[in-house]
Amino acid sequence: MANMKLYSRNxxxxxxxxxxxxxxxxxxxLYPFIYIASLSFSSGFEARAGNVILTPIETTLEAxxxxxxERMFWVSYGNTFIYTIGGxxxxxxxxxxxxxALSRPQIYGRRFWNLLVAFTMWFNAGLIPFFLNMRDxxxxxxxxxxxxxxxxxxxxxxxxxNFFEGVPSxxxxxxxxxxxxxxxxxxxxxxxxxxxxxxxxxxxxxxxxWNGFFWAMVLLQDEDKIPLQVFLRHTIVTLSDDQQxxxxxxxxxxxxxxxxxxxxxxxIVPVLIIYPFIQKYFEKGILLGGVKE
Amino acid sequence: xxxxKLESIVKAYGAVQVVHGIDLEVKEKEFVxxxxxxxxxxxxxxxxxxxxxxxxxxxxxxxxxxxxRIAPKDRDVAMVFQNYALYPHLxxxxxxxxxxxxxxESKENIEKAIKDVAGILGLENYLERRPAxxxxxxxxxxxxxxxxxRRPKVFLFDEPxxxxxxxxxxxxxxxxxxxxxxxxxxxxxxxxxxxEAMTLADRIVVMNDGxxxxxxxxxxxxxxxxxxxxxxxxxxxxxxxxxxxISGGDxxxxxxxxxxxxxxxxxxxxxxxxxxxxxxxxxxxxxxxQTKAVEGSVSCTLELxxxxxxxxxxxxxxxxxxxxxxTETLGNMDQLNAVNGFTADPALVKVFDAETGVALSGxxxxx
Amino acid sequence: MSDAVTPKPAVTPYVxxxxxxxxxxxxxxxxxQIYLMLAPTVIWLLLFLYKPMYGLQIAFKDYSIFRGVAxxxxxxxxxxxxxxxxxxxxxxxxxxxxISMMSLxxxxxxxxxxxxxxxxxxxxxxxxxxxxxxxLPHFISSVIIAGIVITAFSPSAGIVNTILSWLDVDPIYFxxxxxxxxxxxxxxxxxxxxxxxxxxxxxxxxxxxxxxYESAVVDGASRWQMMWKITVPSIxxxxxxMLIIRIGNMLEVSFEMIILLYQPATYETAxxxxxxxYRQGLQSGQYDFAAAAGLFNAVIxxxxxxxxxSISKRYSRTxxx
Numbered sequence: 010m011a012n013m014k015l016y017s018r019n020x021x022x023x024x025x026x027x028x029x030x031x032x033x034x035x036x037x038x039l040y041p042f043i044y045i046a047s048l049s050f051s052s053g054f055e056a057r058a059g060n061v062i063l064t065p066i067e068t069t070l071e072a073x074x075x076x077x078x079e080r081m082f083w084v085s086y087g088n089t090f091i092y093t094i095g096g097x098x099x100x101x102x103x104x105x106x107x108x109x110a111l112s113r114p115q116i117y118g119r120r121f122w123n124l125l126v127a128f129t130m131w132f133n134a135g136l137i138p139f140f141l142n143m144r145d146x147x148x149x150x151x152x153x154x155x156x157x158x159x160x161x162x163x164x165x166x167x168x169x170x171n172f173f174e175g176v177p178s179x180x181x182x183x184x185x186x187x188x189x190x191x192x193x194x195x196x197x198x199x200x201x202x203x204x205x206x207x208x209x210x211x212x213x214x215x216x217x218x219w220n221g222f223f224w225a226m227v228l229l230q231d232e233d234k235i236p237l238q239v240f241l242r243h244t245i246v247t248l249s250d251d252q253q254x255x256x257x258x259x260x261x262x263x264x265x266x267x268x269x270x271x272x273x274x275x276x277i278v279p280v281l282i283i284y285p286f287i288q289k290y291f292e293k294g295i296l297l298g299g300v301k302e
Numbered sequence: 303x304x305x306x307k308l309e310s311i312v313k314a315y316g317a318v319q320v321v322h323g324i325d326l327e328v329k330e331k332e333f334v335x336x337x338x339x340x341x342x343x344x345x346x347x348x349x350x351x352x353x354x355x356x357x358x359x360x361x362x363x364x365x366x367x368x369x370x371r372i373a374p375k376d377r378d379v380a381m382v383f384q385n386y387a388l389y390p391h392l393x394x395x396x397x398x399x400x401x402x403x404x405x406x407e408s409k410e411n412i413e414k415a416i417k418d419v420a421g422i423l424g425l426e427n428y429l430e431r432r433p434a435x436x437x438x439x440x441x442x443x444x445x446x447x448x449x450x451x452r453r454p455k456v457f458l459f460d461e462p463x464x465x466x467x468x469x470x471x472x473x474x475x476x477x478x479x480x481x482x483x484x485x486x487x488x489x490x491x492x493x494x495x496x497x498e499a500m501t502l503a504d505r506i507v508v509m510n511d512g513x514x515x516x517x518x519x520x521x522x523x524x525x526x527x528x529x530x531x532x533x534x535x536x537x538x539x540x541x542x543x544x545x546x547x548i549s550g551g552d553x554x555x556x557x558x559x560x561x562x563x564x565x566x567x568x569x570x571x572x573x574x575x576x577x578x579x580x581x582x583x584x585x586x587x588x589x590x591x592q593t594k595a596v597e598g599s600v601s602c603t604l605e606l607x608x609x610x611x612x613x614x615x616x617x618x619x620x621x622x623x624x625x626x627x628x629t630e631t632l633g634n635m636d637q638l639n640a641v642n643g644f645t646a647d648p649a650l651v652k653v654f655d656a657e658t659g660v661a662l663s664g665x666x667x668x669x
Numbered sequence: 670m671s672d673a674v675t676p677k678p679a680v681t682p683y684v685x686x687x688x689x690x691x692x693x694x695x696x697x698x699x700x701x702q703i704y705l706m707l708a709p710t711v712i713w714l715l716l717f718l719y720k721p722m723y724g725l726q727i728a729f730k731d732y733s734i735f736r737g738v739a740x741x742x743x744x745x746x747x748x749x750x751x752x753x754x755x756x757x758x759x760x761x762x763x764x765x766x767x768i769s770m771m772s773l774x775x776x777x778x779x780x781x782x783x784x785x786x787x788x789x790x791x792x793x794x795x796x797x798x799x800x801x802x803x804x805l806p807h808f809i810s811s812v813i814i815a816g817i818v819i820t821a822f823s824p825s826a827g828i829v830n831t832i833l834s835w836l837d838v839d840p841i842y843f844x845x846x847x848x849x850x851x852x853x854x855x856x857x858x859x860x861x862x863x864x865x866x867x868x869x870x871x872x873x874x875x876x877x878x879x880x881x882y883e884s885a886v887v888d889g890a891s892r893w894q895m896m897w898k899i900t901v902p903s904i905x906x907x908x909x910x911m912l913i914i915r916i917g918n919m920l921e922v923s924f925e926m927i928i929l930l931y932q933p934a935t936y937e938t939a940x941x942x943x944x945x946x947y948r949q950g951l952q953s954g955q956y957d958f959a960a961a962a963g964l965f966n967a968v969i970x971x972x973x974x975x976x977x978x979s980i981s982k983r984y985s986r987t988x989x990x
Contacts, residue, residue, distance in 0.1 A: 020892045027789045034783070035799040038806060038864065041817045044828055048820065059831040107710030110703045117696065122707065129718045131978075132971045135963030136943070137950040138721035141738070146716070161713045182354050183387035187401030187448070188375035191702035197404075201391035220810030223925045227951055238812045242929065245816045266826045273813050280808055287808060288801060291868075314683035356695075358685060371695065 042277070049073070049271040053264030072267035076275065084233055085240035086275070088152075092225070092236050093218040095156040100214045103160045105207065108169035109195050114178070123170075130163040136227075143228060150231050159224065165210045172206035173199060209290040216287065219280060237276050245269045304365040304455040304488055305330045306351060312359035313346050313512075321346055322512045323360065328456075331486045333479075337499040337535070338509035345460055347509070348492045352381050352458050365455050380449035381458040385465060386441050388433035388448075395420075395429040398447045405452075419447045422481070439470045446478070450485065457482075459491040463498060475501055496536050500524070508532045530659035533583050533652060539615065539626045541583045545656060548578045554648070557582050560621025562600050567648040569662040571655075579656035586628035588650040591616060591641040601643040609635075616641055728964045732957035741957075748961035758962060761945035764938060769919045772855050777915055779863040781908060784870030785896055800871075803864025815929035818857055819844065844930065847938040854930060854939070858923060866911075873907035874900055910981050917977025920970045942966045 016024065043063065048056055049072050050065035060066050076082050111122055148154025176199060184194045200207065222238035229235050235243075263271075306328040313321035321343040328334045336344040349355040351362065353374030362370050369377050380401075388397050395416050396403075402412045420426045423443045433441055442462065449457055459478070463471045479502055482489055493499055499506050500520045508515040508523065508531070516528045520536075527533035533541045548566075549558035555572035557564045557580060564582065566572060572580075592599050602618035602625055609631060616627040616638065627644055653662045685692070697704070723738070728748055730741040752758050783803070790796040806814065821827050822843040830840040843849045877900060885895050924943035931939035942962060950959025 017891065023892050024789060024791065027786050028792075028795070031783075031786050031790060031799050035802050038803050038860065041821060042805075045817055045820065057826050059826045059828070059834070061826075062828065062831065103710050103713055106706035110707035110710075113700075113703050115700055116703050116707070117693075122711065125711065125714060129714060131974045132722070133967055134718070134721035134725050135960065135967050136946055137956050137960040137963050138724035138727070139717075140951060141724055141727075141956060142717070142721045145737075157713075158717060161710055161717070166710065177385055177387065179383040179385055179387035180389070182352075182374075183381070183383055183448075184389075184400070184404075185354070185374050186352060186379070186381050187452075188404040191700075191706070193404060195706070197400075198389055201389070204391075216808050220808075220812075222810060222812050223928070238810050241816065242812045245812075245819055246929075264826070266820055266823065269816055269820060273816050276813060277809060284801075284805065284808065288804065312683070314685065317682040317684070319683040358683065373699065 045270045045273050048267055049274050051267060052262045053267050054262070056266045056270075057264050069262055071262040072264075072271040073275075075263050075268055076271045081232065081240055082237075082272070082275075085235050085237045088234060089219060089237040091152060092155055092221075093215055095152070096159065096218040097211055097214040099156050099160045100162070100165070101207070101211060104162075104166055104169055104210060105200065106195065107161070108166050109173050109199060111166070111170045112173035126163050126166055130167075140227060149228055150234065152234060154228060155225060158228075159218075159221070165213055169203070169206055169210055172203050176202055205290060208286070212283070212287045212290055215283065216280070237272075241269075241272050241276055244272055305332070306456055306488060306490065307363040308347070308351070308360065309363070310360040311347065311350060311357060311362060313343070313350060313355060314358045319358075320512050321350075324514055326507060326514065326517065328488060328490060330488055333482050333489045333491065333502060333504045334507060335491045335493060335499040335503035335505075336507045336509055337493055337496055338515075339535075340494055342509040343512040344492045344494075344507075344509045348381075348458055348460055348490060351456070351490060352379055353377050377456075378454050379456040379458055380452055380454040381460065382445045382449050382462045384461040386433075386445035386462075388441055388444055390433050393430050393432055394425060394436070394444050394447075397433065397444055398451050401448065401452050415451050419451045422450070422484070423447050438466050439474060442466065442470075442474055443477075446481065450481070450487075453487075455488065457487050457489040459489065459493075461493055462491075463493070464495070471498075478502060497538060500536065506536075508535055510535075526661070527583075527652065528661050530581055530583065530654045530661075533654070533661070537585060539586050539628065541585045541652070542589070542625045543654070544582045544584070544620065544623065544625070546580055546582045548572060548575045548580060550576055557653075560623070562620070564600055564646075565598055565648055566653055567651060569653055571662050572653065580662075581654040581656050581659070583652035583654060584625075584646050585650070586615070586626045589625075589627045589644040589646050591627050591629050591638070592643040592645055593637060593640045595643060596645060599643040599645045602641075604639070604641050607635075607638050614638055618644075725960060725964050725967075727957045728961035730957055732960075734956075748958050749965070751958065752961055752965065757940070758942075758945060760937070761940045761942045765920060765922055765941040765943075768851060768855065768941060769922050771851065772858060772922070773915055773919060775855060776859045776863070777912060779859055780866035781870050781904075783863060783867040784874055784904075785900060787867065787871060788874045788900065789892060789896065800864070804868070805864075806861040807865035809861070811923065811926045811929060814857060814861055815926060818853065818930065822853065845932065845934040847935050850931065850935040850939045854927065857930075858926065869911060870904060870907060873904040877903040906984075909984060913977045913981045913984070917974040918970075919973060920966060 044061070047063060047065045048061050050068050050070070051061045052067035052069050052071070055061060055066040110116060111119070111126070113119075116122070143149060143154060143158055146154075148158055180198055180202065181194050184198045189197060220238060222236070222242060225236050226239045226242070229239070306326075308324050308326045310323040310325060311321060312319060312323050324343075324347060326334075336347060338344050346355060350357050351364075353369070353372065357370050361368055364377055364379065389400065392400065398416050398419055399412050402415060407415075416429065420429055423446060425440070425443055425447060428436060428440060428444075433444065436444065442465075445462065462478075463474055466474060475498060478491075482502075491498075491502060503520055505517060506520055506523050507517045510531055516523055516532045518526075523532060523536050527536065527541075530543060534543060544559050546557035546559040546564070548555055549563065550556050554568055555566045555575070557566050559582070566580075566582065572578070595601065600620065602620045604616060604618050606617040608615040608617065612630060614629055614631045616629065618625050618627065618641070625644075627641070629638070631638065654660060655662065687695075727738055727741065729743055729745060730738075731744045731747075732738070732741045787796060787800060790799070822829050824830055824840045824842040829843070834840065841849070843853060881899050881903070882895055885899055890898065920942070922941050922943065924941055924947070927939055927941060927944050928947065931944065943966070946959045946962050946966070949955045949962070
């Protein structure tokens, strides 16, 4: 775009107003996170009194001390790692070969197989039948159930398939002439070529696994298996109603608010760590998978 | 005898047949070029030889063995692709070695093979580069390296030069020819470019519409095309083809077009054939420009002179139909601009039946 | 030049002489590895997504856990009759439509405006930073977003009531007030998703040919005029497709967020079909009844999606999937 100096007066006003508006929107996005972070480092008393606005007041680590001494925090944090890593690996084990096979023009019934995938994106049996099915399969209250039960997802499958379809078929043919079988073609040629698409899908899986709470809440009864998000909900929703907990707070330097805020911070940090990677790939990924020519 | 033999090879997609029973024998060490317009089935034929397309019908023999149902990797053939299909995540050395690694060759053998191939193709200094960092010509060389490293019985080339600019194409063409002379491997080469076909081939196979029109050495095809299609396809600029009617002549038949008469060679079928419709084919090189009417000359209207340096193309029309003459300039532009007719040696003129396009027999000597 | 071409023998349709069974065997011999790669995904789909569709029949059955899906007796449309006689369900249906309509009307233009505004920012560092920040909430779990909302709107300590107290307004317990639920919910989802949804439009804008702007500059157009006369018309196809997709997915109210934010006091305005199903089915164990509500929801959603897909196909010759 042209240099600002070349702009007319009206254009300059327009550009500046626009920048201010975007700035406001950006700050309003960022502010709640800052607010929560400040809250988590403030004393319970100041937090309860509603004195925390921007920066921590009476800075203290008490809320974190409380959280980090909770056994359930560590258990659920560990579980989230198990679900995230296990679930992502499981997803890729299904998605990569599946998407590759769907992208091959030579398979019989290709339209049918693709329709089988697409239909699941249009029609969903719903919560109850899915839940009953998981129960019938004996996958309630199990790590494996959570990991396998959400392994395949139509959007990710089609995103990867579209990428594989975009690779010129001469790569497959060249590798075949060189003596590679289908698995070797996939592993030695197509997977390296599809690295950005695979990274995108892996990041989508990681984020949705890390954040997933609903099905974990429904399918897991055993407290020792719940992920962080379920524990977090538990804390936020139930602590404020928990008379016993509230009673212990009278003189404590932490409060429901600061404790909740501290868990939120602990749970966001891993997302923030991988966020730069996510950002690198997801724009491409959205456009790759959303609309197919 | 590591030749390739195609017997009544057919390719059909469902009920649609695209290759209609091809018979061709490629002899050991021979360089055969399949040439034809796009969609003529030449690439499909090549891909059937490679094993990348199923053969619908017929028998394909490589080195005396029927390979119809044998996977590409077990046919002992190698292919150079139009877009090279170099693996972007591997460096040059690993691209060349890919096939050997898949086949679990020993490390020492692979090392040695890479070295040999790099030496042959002048790639020694590029072995650690990725394809993205190579020029078009270098990529082309790597693609060939990947093919020759396995020492296959047959090389297949699928329009390997069409992604290069004109200058590089000429250079690589010569290189392919040299490579073939050096390695002497049976080669089948597909192109739509008749110049590549003429320069590279031991024998050319002209294809059209899923069928072979003619097979022969470049000069054979150039001088004695069996029909108007082959005549029009080979040679640049292509042969002039004039619709004409036989109007008499017992000893030497006369053709009439645009109100002019032209003496044809005494070919069978032209005697006492007044009224027969024919196509008179005159190569641009074999028409001698004239600036005034002479014995046997045909008059034409000069529209444009394209000077190519030592040569010039005279774009003329005869009765509205285009006619191109190729001649030497010798720096005499005034004379070129004054051209209003041409003569042609009847011995160098071809005549085709207007209905079928088939050449009336009469062989020209192959120079 | 000659028009005469070698006459072609009449082309007869090709008939493959190898028997079909033999051809299938050949095919499998050659391509079995591909099918082996496809198998796990297909089996997964059948086991986890198609088998529940078979299980949907409990919507027409008197389902009992002990008998199982197949052996439970058929009762026809009884559950549906109960459903449409149920005030709670009708309320949930009404809320679903209301919330999704409002989300669409208010929420759809925001990402477009954001994209247009981002496009007008000249300072690349500022632009990148702002984009990075506004995309972020999409990647944060709804539990955390709900946690932030609950904390921010809390009557005692929340920032919102703190600000209100400066204005001498008495603290409002927002999340227990039915009239406040929808604004808070819709506002939250827009806040969370608008930035992310703008990506598609930003991509569309970046595809507009720069020569259009250059010729407009030569013609003396202002930035404001260029935005409305060039950018907006150029991305109109994208806008329309995204609108169609949104309408197709309208019933997908993010019920996870509602579950986190609502409470019995706000059911009146907050309860949607999916939260109704969740309570009836998963919390109260009325599986068959809840499945009937789910089936109703799924069929409507299916019709909406298919209609949207076919319209967009006709409109853009681009299929969405």
